[in-house]
Amino acid sequence: MVRKGFAVTSFAPAKINLALHVTGQHENGYHLLDTLVAFADIGDRVTLHTERGSALRVTGPGRAGVPASDDNILRKVAARFWTQDEALSIDLEKHLPVASGIGGGSADAAAAYRAMKALRTWTKRQRQDAPGREDTDALFQIGADVPMCVLSEPARVQGFGEKIAPIKDFPVLHAVLVNPGVAVSTPKVFAALQDRVNAPMTALSDPLTAVTLMDWLQAQRNDLQAPAITLVPNIEDVLTRIGDTQGCRLARMSGSGATCFGLYGARDEADQAAEAVIACRPDWWVRSSTLTGQDLVAPKPL
Template sequence: MATIKAIAPAKVNLTLHVTGQRDDGYHLLDSLVVFTDVADRLSATIAPDLRISVSGPFSGGIPTDHTNLMMRAAEVLRSVRGVKQGATLTLEKHLPHAAGIGSGSSDAAVTLAMLAGLWGVPPLPATAPEVLALGADLPVCLRAPTPTRMSGIGDVLTAVPQVPECALVLVRPPIDVPTATVFKALAKKDGGPMEPLPEGLDFDGFARWLARQRNDLQAPAEKIAPEVSEAIAKLKSLPAVSVAGMSGSGATCFGLVKDMAAARHVARIVQVSQMNWWVAPAAVL
């Protein structure tokens, strides 16, 4: 029986400007999103019904019932496309969840793509309302691995110029920073938008551009979890790191470096100093 295998890459918000709030409570964002080669591993096989099994270093706490976002995505695709078949899904969880790198959304987006192929139906476009209903990060994750400007409530996706070759060091202290709590603590909700990403930047130009941007959720996250400040300070202290910041609503932080050799070097230094942090050198796709 045919099995489809795929990877679900970590989604990193290199910028995250909060530009407003709608009457329904949804925040308006402006963010440069990139994807990395650090990823979860998924598979799907035709079956009479839908089921999922989860393994891997971050499998703890991942539900295996209908509340799992991969299962919800599968059910949405099956309903919209009128599919009668099911599937056995597997998730090998290598990315920390609830960590600001969209791992659940990336898993669900890849599930939609895998199952469209497995079931022989048209995939759901990123603009489909059913996709956005699964979560604000789902539309942009359907564009992986292409770097994308994400705005609106996650529903406006714009192509950006090619990002220069670079790498990241991803660092997550062993803390949870609930997204709703971070947004609630945000003092200013009408900040300016992100500067457009210029064409043809080399690494140094890209680093200078990125250093001028913001993550408006970083300050409230640091107040809730001072470990975020500690992680960013550690990355900034290392000469190979050109820019350091927080991804999404946290608690994963990133250090921008020139290449994977630098990323591996920085990752070793951070890991030795903080053995209980999750640290991963990551190529930007």
């Protein structure tokens, strides 16, 4: 039974692949991955209303390019996880660039799923249980990154993206995120990959501190970075700009791009780095962010 007279807002944090190794390809065409993900304190917001018809409204600075039609990933989540004869309208406040390697649509789909669950169970601010096998399979069908975005916790993710091992006590990281304003097709990046069977990531450092994590990350890669650069040479320029900022300890692309990140020892260093990149390239999307645990679902009365 759905509670009426309430809206639920769910935060959809940006997903950052701190490292991403492609370790093989299945006969179904999907690639086997080994990736370390963390989640930013910036993202989109999905609000569900149970008493306002079935509209999908998209607002916010990133709304251009978001399909507000039946193709929208949020409609797919509603079709699978919401009873069709119950009213549900969806407001998407879009801040993240689309097709940019930091979750985007997957994060929105995951946020909608969490909000639907909250509307049904009304768990308020308590952490929700991780989705069961059946839900995880259905979420994966909607998008390979959706199950990891449902948890939105630092995790090592393997398989095709469905084997998720959350990492407790993950160090807080400070980052700059930079996107050159070019949407990238994930299938095209995978298709441009030269070598599909690469070594998995090594075992995570123990103890895991900001310092040991940084050393460990420097020894890992993003195997999609080189093929993405062949499609969007601008990514190399983004990485150079980030790498040139003061205090940058690592510059790398996230997911299939084109968003790249730089990591810093403190938030003010990340803030200053963002200002430095904006000064050179005011046309790029640039944000500083802290990668840390988020308050994901905030219910409120209408």
